[in-house]
Amino acid sequence: MADEGFSMHELMLLRHAEAEPGKDDRARSLSMRGRDEAAAAGRWLKAHRRLPERVLCSPAMRTVQTAELVLDIAAPELAIELSEAIYEATPGELLALLDQHADAGSVLLIGHNPGLERLVALMVEGRSDDFRGMPPAGIAVLHLDDALEPGRARLDAFWSP
Numbered sequence: 001m002a003d004e005g006f007s008m009h010e011l012m013l014l015r016h017a018e019a020e021p022g023k024d025d026r027a028r029s030l031s032m033r034g035r036d037e038a039a040a041a042g043r044w045l046k047a048h049r050r051l052p053e054r055v056l057c058s059p060a061m062r063t064v065q066t067a068e069l070v071l072d073i074a075a076p077e078l079a080i081e082l083s084e085a086i087y088e089a090t091p092g093e094l095l096a097l098l099d100q101h102a103d104a105g106s107v108l109l110i111g112h113n114p115g116l117e118r119l120v121a122l123m124v125e126g127r128s129d130d131f132r133g134m135p136p137a138g139i140a141v142l143h144l145d146d147a148l149e150p151g152r153a154r155l156d157a158f159w160s161p
Helices: 032-047 061-074 091-099 115-125
Strands: 010-015 054-057 080-082 106-111 139-144 153-159
Touching (some): 054 061, 061 080, 061 106, 091 106, 106 115, 115 139, 115 153
Parallel strands (some): 010 106, 054 080, 054 106
Antiparallel strands (some): 139 153
16 A cells, blocks of 8 residues: 555666776776766666656765766756765665655666665565676666555666666
């Protein structure tokens, strides 16, 4: 049964594009290939009309750069909301964050593995230990019929560069 006030019907999960190696994980920048991957992800979102109402992004440099490149192409008018809760988050922590944004009809969450790939498994399969993986700049589009709960989503699209 749908929660009162629930409106999120689409959840897009985007893993950051390829980053340069580095000792300070949070400060790692996108590689040239990563910049191309992020631009391709933006083109895919725009071409498939997958434009979110809200964008949540990890504060790590590679995720912010991915978000900026994607949105420059797909939806330049959208603001990026940085959330510390995304960095190194478990699927449960990501779900708790998304629950705070369930009033948005569609959300794009830009983050990291293994949290994102496990969140896809949790939302679609109902458990987070059986996951397939998300490559750099991979996008999973989940459709939510009634509730933001494990096992209640349908994978509508999966794309990677």
